[in-house]
Amino acid sequence: MRGLEEAVGEVFRRDARDIDAFARTRVRAALERGNTSGRGRSSLLPIVGVALVVAGVVSGGLVAPRLFGHGTSNGGVDASSQGPTMLPSAPSGTHYVGLGRVVVAVPDSWKTTAPQYCRVTRDAAVMFDSGVVVNCPNQASVAPASSVLVIDTTRAYGRHVVDQMQPAGAVDGRPKFEGSVGCGGKIRECSGAVAVPALGTAFAINTVGAGAEGEMSGILKSLRVLPNGLTTVPLSTGRFPYTPTLGSSAREVDLLIAAMRSAGLKPVTETVASDGVESGAFVASVPALGTPVRNGQRITVEVAE
């Protein structure tokens, strides 16, 4: 063998070249979002929380942490505004939902807390998708419903999803990717996808019914990057990520609250009467999961009494 010291140096230099080309994008996306789910694990969460506070949650929690100095423009919402950041208005009859600072507008009837059976809902819904495959009996018998699956592209599954998409210009100054839109079936059904990988977010969209094409087009066009100072209420519990729904256990409520804290929000719990739900189980979040809020905003997590 060559000189040992030389060989050691050579091994290190070879290892140093083994870096994923997208590592920079992922790290920046995670830093910007103040979210370390996936690659970053729980040990980092308190640091992120502190970093968010130190970074800029001042003036009553209305100014964004600015880890990076990107300006965005967003339909009249001034990203560089020094004053309180305004929450964006979604088109009539819709509301914004998303992950971090990336949102789409969905019809008001689509909820983030729709009851799920094996990750399938009977009603139109918005939910986090971690890519976990659930093998459920009788799944085929559940009629398809419209949905927006929200995906974290800083994770392996999310990266795989983005790999299937093509660059499609930019949204609010950030590169946008889109998947091809396809429609068909006896029950009219369309599927499409859109992503802003630089901010770690993708949406897989499914629309069902007579107006499926129009609904798909509307959701794709509604993609926005929220200005600095805004974020969204976490849609997932982080550690075993999926969207809590009515009746999710007290343990899941704890994980959701931790995810809210790590996103720089101020969760408080309130007990409410809720028939048929076990004491301490999740009932609702106000504002709802996935909706835009100001950094540092108070979020009420309702649990069953």
Added chain:
Amino acid sequence: MEAFDLFVEQQFDPLMRLARVLTGNPTEAEDVVQESLLRAHRKWDQVSTAQHPAAYMRRVLVNVHHSRRRSRRWIEVPLGVSATSSSDSIHHDRGKDHAEEQALRQVIALLPMRQRTALVLRYYEEMEIREIADAMRLKPSTVRSNLSRALDRLRKELAAATTQGGESCVVSKRP
């Protein structure tokens, strides 16, 4: 572009490479860099006014790596490759070199954290003993002794692996 943003642009690649070599794992390297940058952001006043901001960041990264390793009981060790896996005589020497390199990588992965870090800073970053001592917050004499022990152990382990045919393991308890 804000100062911190620019700093990240300039420092990301060297930090990522150093983290990759220190951790031996691309995924863990990303976490270490991410956490280090968050710490840098929290102490941006200190980082930005440091005499050598890059050296300051290396120290932060080494600290982050050490704290994360301390909290773990298990480490991953790369799978080994048999030195006799190639029957093609033309490729035999190249296969042998590769096997030796893999064997060396495995033994390095099993070194105690301080010894491994000292090796990385000395033979990858090519830092002087005084600089390594500063980055690791150790006395120069302790750095020298860590380097010396690390090289001794590498020699012994490699000699043993050669006589035993280069057996490998997948996961090992943290030394």
